[in-house]
Amino acid sequence: MDIVNLKFNNKIKMCIPSIKSNDNMYNSINVQDSIRKTGLWSSEETSIFVDLLNNNSSNDNVNIIDIGSNTGYFSIIGLSYNCNVIAIEANKIYKKYIESSIELNNFDKSKFTYYENFASNKKTNIVFDGWSGNSGMMNYNEQHIVTPISVDDICNNKNILLMKIDVEGAEPEVFESSKKMIENNKIDYIIFELTYIIKNSLIKEQLDILPFLKFSGYDLYEIVKEEIIFFSDNIKKKVNYWIKEYKTNHLVQNPKLKDLSAGTNILAVKKDKYVPNCRLFI
Numbered sequence: 100m101d102i103v104n105l106k107f108n109n110k111i112k113m114c115i116p117s118i119k120s121n122d123n124m125y126n127s128i129n130v131q132d133s134i135r136k137t138g139l140w141s142s143e144e145t146s147i148f149v150d151l152l153n154n155n156s157s158n159d160n161v162n163i164i165d166i167g168s169n170t171g172y173f174s175i176i177g178l179s180y181n182c183n184v185i186a187i188e189a190n191k192i193y194k195k196y197i198e199s200s201i202e203l204n205n206f207d208k209s210k211f212t213y214y215e216n217f218a219s220n221k222k223t224n225i226v227f228d229g230w231s232g233n234s235g236m237m238n239y240n241e242q243h244i245v246t247p248i249s250v251d252d253i254c255n256n257k258n259i260l261l262m263k264i265d266v267e268g269a270e271p272e273v274f275e276s277s278k279k280m281i282e283n284n285k286i287d288y289i290i291f292e293l294t295y296i297i298k299n300s301l302i303k304e305q306l307d308i309l310p311f312l313k314f315s316g317y318d319l320y321e322i323v324k325e326e327i328i329f330f331s332d333n334i335k336k337k338v339n340y341w342i343k344e345y346k347t348n349h350l351v352q353n354p355k356l357k358d359l360s361a362g363t364n365i366l367a368v369k370k371d372k373y374v375p376n377c378r379l380f381i
Contacts (some may be wrong), residue, residue, distance in 0.1 A: 106138035114199040146379035152180040167265040171197030178206040216248035219272040250277035264291035271304045294362035322364040
């Protein structure tokens with residue numbers, strides 16, 4: 100286990116798998132390596148998190164949901180601001196790292212709730228390969244049976260400042276399980292990865308998330324390098340741009356790969372709310 104000082108506040112330490120650890124799954128190596136080398140993961144998303152928490156620092160009852168928490172990078176940021184953090188992570192190998200980080204920083208354990216589940220409204224258990232629960236994106240031979248849990252149920256109509264979602268292709272299930280919270284305007288900000296192409300196929304249920312959020316009263320922004328770009332007034336145009344970019348870049352550069360996927364990061368902001376700064380750590 101390695102201990103890293105985080106860049107957003109170098110007094111805060113985080114525990115991550117060591118380079119040769121069996122817990123360092125192939126698809127998470129770039130995440131852990133970035134944190135190890137720079138104390139930072141995704142400067143734009145980290146900036147958004149920190150800016151929102153700075154702007155809500157006077158509120159001692161801020162709630163955050165971290166879905167697909169991995170080793171707990173965004174959960175640690177929330178706990179460092181004394182937020183109430185709900186983390187949902189289906190892979191059991193990561194729990195020891197976030198618990199060690201909480202101990203190391205002497206964070207208030209009563210502020211942290213952890214679920215070893217899959218965020219979904221499904222009534223049956225879900226097959227999970229340790230990284231993804233989407234059958235089109237599974238990379239590993241190992242299979243785990245994971246119990247689903249509904250975000251609507253565990254949040255019980257609480258007001259949520261920020262919900263972060265990183266679930267490798269299972270985004271529609273997460274949104275279905277948090278539908279009531281979103282429709283009832285209980286979540287101010289949502290950051291998520293939208294995986295709109297899986298195995299070279301356009302995934303309609305992924306793209307349907309965008310009009311659902313717009314109809315529910317959110318402005319939509321794409322998070323790209325060093326900026327966030329507003330697009331909810333013309334979702335169709337943005338989707339056509341993503342598809343064109345995928346065909347002209349990904350497929351041309353990797354013509355022999357048959358199972359390519361593509362996605363982008365989205366910020367949903369409840370209408371009339373402050374639009375956060377994504378450049379604090381650029």
